[in-house]
Amino acid sequence: xxxxxxxxxxLDGFDLQVSFQAAPxxxxxxxxxxxxxxxxxxxxxxxxxxxxxxxxFGGEVLYDQSTRVWVRPQKRRIGFVFQHExxxxxxxxxxxxxxxxxxxxxxxxxxxxNELLRRLSLEKLADKAPGExxxxxxxxxxxxxxxxxxxxxxLLDEPFSALDLLNRKKxxxxxxxxxxxxxxxxxxxxxxxxxxxxxxxxxxxVDDGRIVQQGPPEEIVTHPANDHxxxxxxxxxxxxxxxxxx
Amino acid sequence: MxxxxxxxxxxxxxALVATSMVVLVGxxxxxxxxxxxxxxxxxxxxxxxxxxxxxxxxxxxxxIVLFGRNGALGKPIYELTGWTVMFTWWxxxxxxxxxxxxxxxxxxxxxxxxxxxxxxxxxTMLGYSERETTFRVLLPLSRRGLIAGAVLAFAxxxxxxxxxxxxxxxxxxxxxxxxxxxYSAAGSGDWSQANTLVLLFTGLSALILYVTVKLVxx
Numbered sequence: 001x002x003x004x005x006x007x008x009x010x011l012d013g014f015d016l017q018v019s020f021q022a023a024p025x026x027x028x029x030x031x032x033x034x035x036x037x038x039x040x041x042x043x044x045x046x047x048x049x050x051x052x053x054x055x056x057f058g059g060e061v062l063y064d065q066s067t068r069v070w071v072r073p074q075k076r077r078i079g080f081v082f083q084h085e086x087x088x089x090x091x092x093x094x095x096x097x098x099x100x101x102x103x104x105x106x107x108x109x110x111x112x113x114n115e116l117l118r119r120l121s122l123e124k125l126a127d128k129a130p131g132e133x134x135x136x137x138x139x140x141x142x143x144x145x146x147x148x149x150x151x152x153x154x155l156l157d158e159p160f161s162a163l164d165l166l167n168r169k170k171x172x173x174x175x176x177x178x179x180x181x182x183x184x185x186x187x188x189x190x191x192x193x194x195x196x197x198x199x200x201x202x203x204x205x206v207d208d209g210r211i212v213q214q215g216p217p218e219e220i221v222t223h224p225a226n227d228h229x230x231x232x233x234x235x236x237x238x239x240x241x242x243x244x245x246x
Numbered sequence: 247m248x249x250x251x252x253x254x255x256x257x258x259x260x261a262l263v264a265t266s267m268v269v270l271v272g273x274x275x276x277x278x279x280x281x282x283x284x285x286x287x288x289x290x291x292x293x294x295x296x297x298x299x300x301x302x303x304x305x306x307x308x309x310i311v312l313f314g315r316n317g318a319l320g321k322p323i324y325e326l327t328g329w330t331v332m333f334t335w336w337x338x339x340x341x342x343x344x345x346x347x348x349x350x351x352x353x354x355x356x357x358x359x360x361x362x363x364x365x366x367x368x369x370t371m372l373g374y375s376e377r378e379t380t381f382r383v384l385l386p387l388s389r390r391g392l393i394a395g396a397v398l399a400f401a402x403x404x405x406x407x408x409x410x411x412x413x414x415x416x417x418x419x420x421x422x423x424x425x426x427x428x429y430s431a432a433g434s435g436d437w438s439q440a441n442t443l444v445l446l447f448t449g450l451s452a453l454i455l456y457v458t459v460k461l462v463x464x
Contacts, residue, residue, distance in 0.1 A: 089387065
């Protein structure tokens with residue numbers, strides 16, 4: 001089931017116009033801050049209404065300006081993990097995760113929550129308050145909470161950006177594991193080149209409200225569409241000079 | 247029941263009933279002002295804040311104009327039921343309600359506006375309707391503000407004097423709340439009665455403020 005996106009939005013002088021397809025697997029939005037990556041995710045989620053265009057999921061129309069179709073975000077069953085922590089501060093880790101199981105029924109909710117706690121190694125934290133756990137753990141809980149509803153697509157808005165290196169690595173492994181188990185389109189926003197190059201099945205380079213190039217990472221690195229893309233994905237950016245051996 | 251204990255009992259009864267109404271109506275209005283954009287929103291905000299700045303006698307005067315036996319609302323009520331709210335303990339409730347309402351609205355609204363939008367968006371993305379999100383996320387996260395607003399409203403209702411005197415009068419054994427009883431006692435030179443009521447009331451008010459500070463923190 002593919003996510004098919006074609007949207008236009010004008011906002012405070014910023015002009016966004018993107019069109020792409022996301023198949024099951026990981027699509028990575030890569031680009032400078034302010035390029036329109038988060039804005040696009042919010043429009044797919046239904047948190048922001050585009051001015052024009054069409055968003056469909058496997059043939060189901062979620063938004064179509066020409067026929068005035070608008071599916072409310074609650075009804076889209078799309079998971080969203082926010083850049084900043086969004087765990088409910090008045091609920092424990094376990095209850096945050098259970099909150100994700102709206103309409104599942106008590107028994108099924110508990111069963112799924114316990115399974116997710118185990119899979120994301122969060123069991124020991126179940127009774128803690130969000131304020132008592134680390135940033136990396138919070139994002140894992142947020143991911144678990146989103147997975148409760150068995151989303152048909154997943155939008156991750158720089159979920160690792162506030163984490164330190166070690167936790168980032170952990171989160172990447174955690175995401176890779178989730179990706180193996182689920183066969184749904186996942187869109188990850190990042191401006192971390194390592195993430196973009198190592199995780200992506202499909203890389204989408206976003207610049208100034210446009211997708212300037214899309215394709216497998218290796219293809220974009222070897223055949224960048226223009227100088228800006230070349231500069232963005234240059235593997236030289238990753239080189240640590242004093243470690244190079246030759 | 248002695249006149250002193252009747253006044254204390256009446257004051258608390260009036261303040262409790264008024265505060266319950268203030269909490270329900272005030273929370274709803276605070277939500278409306280915090281979460282909705284509509285025509286006349288600023289005007290509504292101004293109207294609801296007015297009792298905070300107007301002299302209580304002016305508020306009381308408006309209440310007479312509205313609810314008096316010949317008032318815009320009072321007249322049809324009287325014609326239908328033969329009952330008028332004026333000079334009953336319900337008039338004291340009405341006066342306290344109107345005067346205490348802005349305190350609840352201001353405090354609750356500030357608390358709701360301080361709730362980070364991403365919590366509400368997170369609930370939305372988990373499938374929760376706006377109503378569910380309000381009750382399960384917004385209100386729990388505004389809890390301290392709601393409690394503070396309720397306590398402030400209660401304290402204000404308990405101390406209501408001016409508007410109450412205008413609409414409920416000073417009827418011994420019927421509408422003489424503590425502030426009004428103090429006014430009568432001092433006016434008629436009954437200093438021991440006035441002293442008892444004043445000390446009692448100061449103690450109770452201090453206690454309420456202490457509890458609020460403890461609950462809300464800092």
